[in-house]
Amino acid sequence: xxxxxxxxxxxxxxxxxxxxxxxxLVLLPDLRRALERDELDVFYQPKLDLAQGAVTSAEALVxxxxxxxxxxxxxxxxxxxxxxxxxxxxxxxxxxxxxxxCREWQDAGLELSVAVNLSARNVGNPALPARVAAAxxxxxxxAHRLTLEITESSVMRDPxxxxxxxxxxxxxxxxxxxxxxxxxxxxxxxxxxxxxxxVKVDRSxxxxxxxxxxxxxxxxLIRSITGLGASLGLRIVAEGVESAExxxxxxxxxxxxxxxxxxxxxxxxxxxxAAVRVLNGVAQEAGAAAPV
Ligand code: C2E
Ligand code: MG
Ligand code: MG
Ligand code: MG
Numbered sequence: 001x002x003x004x005x006x007x008x009x010x011x012x013x014x015x016x017x018x019x020x021x022x023x024x025l026v027l028l029p030d031l032r033r034a035l036e037r038d039e040l041d042v043f044y045q046p047k048l049d050l051a052q053g054a055v056t057s058a059e060a061l062v063x064x065x066x067x068x069x070x071x072x073x074x075x076x077x078x079x080x081x082x083x084x085x086x087x088x089x090x091x092x093x094x095x096x097x098x099x100x101x102c103r104e105w106q107d108a109g110l111e112l113s114v115a116v117n118l119s120a121r122n123v124g125n126p127a128l129p130a131r132v133a134a135a136x137x138x139x140x141x142x143a144h145r146l147t148l149e150i151t152e153s154s155v156m157r158d159p160x161x162x163x164x165x166x167x168x169x170x171x172x173x174x175x176x177x178x179x180x181x182x183x184x185x186x187x188x189x190x191x192x193x194x195x196x197x198x199v200k201v202d203r204s205x206x207x208x209x210x211x212x213x214x215x216x217x218x219x220x221l222i223r224s225i226t227g228l229g230a231s232l233g234l235r236i237v238a239e240g241v242e243s244a245e246x247x248x249x250x251x252x253x254x255x256x257x258x259x260x261x262x263x264x265x266x267x268x269x270x271x272x273x274a275a276v277r278v279l280n281g282v283a284q285e286a287g288a289a290a291p292v
Pocket of ligand 3: 179180200202203239
């Protein structure tokens with residue numbers, strides 16, 4: 001029996017169909033409509049730069065406000081969007097919203113860059129760089145303020161297609177980040193072939209720091225990644241940081257950027273702005289232009 005909990009309170013049970021089949025049958029027609037009816041929302045999670053002691057970036061994380069099921073987490077529908085080709089429109093929708101938001105931060109005096117997740121199909125699409133360039137121009141955001149997060153497995157699916165796309169994105173001046181690092185196959189050896197400037201240590205290693213019989217291995221793994229990062233000039237991000245103790249340990253292990261519930265949960269843009277102003281110690285003057 002398939003049972004799914006996604007943190008949104010939504011569960012799907014079925015005796016004869018697997019989860020993927022249920023999602024496909026129930027959600028696919030809805031997902032098509034969702035794009036037309038603009039039901040996708042973007043939340044933002046702070047990335048805290050340890051050297052600067054400030055939030056310098058935000059990761060855009062998509063949510064779907066489903067008319068009857070409520071707010072759905074990306075794990076429920078990204079796979080479906082991928083397998084049906086809707087991911088092209090979904091990514092473009094999130095990218096456009098995130099860049100518009102980035103422009104609003106800029107106009108409101110918040111110096112933040114924004115990070116958008118790509119999926120495998122996006123990375124293999126030769127039309128992506130031109131679309132990204134157009135989206136940047138339309139929003140009036142300089143390329144260096146955009147980071148695109150890719151995963152190793154999405155590159156490895158078809159490296160011959162993906163690598164030229166990534167090089168073109170790099171040439172535009174967009175920053176590339178390798179997400180969920182350490183969960184793929186080839187990791188270290190492949191890293192120097194990819195034009196990335198940032199690596200995000202997978203949450204499982206960060207969480208492992210708090211598990212008694214995994215702590216030493218996790219720390220050793222993270223240290224090897226930060227060591228590599230230092231020698232290759234990569235920024236190392238730790239994701240899934242849920243406590244002050246783990247944050248301090250990651251600082252000592254050489255991580256540059258911290259992301260996780262301890263710093264801030266993904267928030268709708270209005271709440272995110274307020275949270276960042278507090279985190280960055282910017283006094284919010286009464287009557288100051290309210291960005292939304
Ligand atoms: P990801 O890119 O690795 O994003 C990090 C995920 O970890 C997010 O889940 C975030 O809410 C969660 N997270 C952050 N800090 C913590 C923490 O301290 N503890 C725990 N337990 N979790 C934390 P979310 O938002 O559900 O997104 C899941 C995945 O869905 C993302 O993983 C990404 O792969 C994908 N995704 C999200 N938005 C998009 C999108 O716009 N396009 C594509 N293609 N994929 C997306
Ligand atoms: Mg990500
Ligand atoms: Mg990740
Ligand atoms: Mg992930």
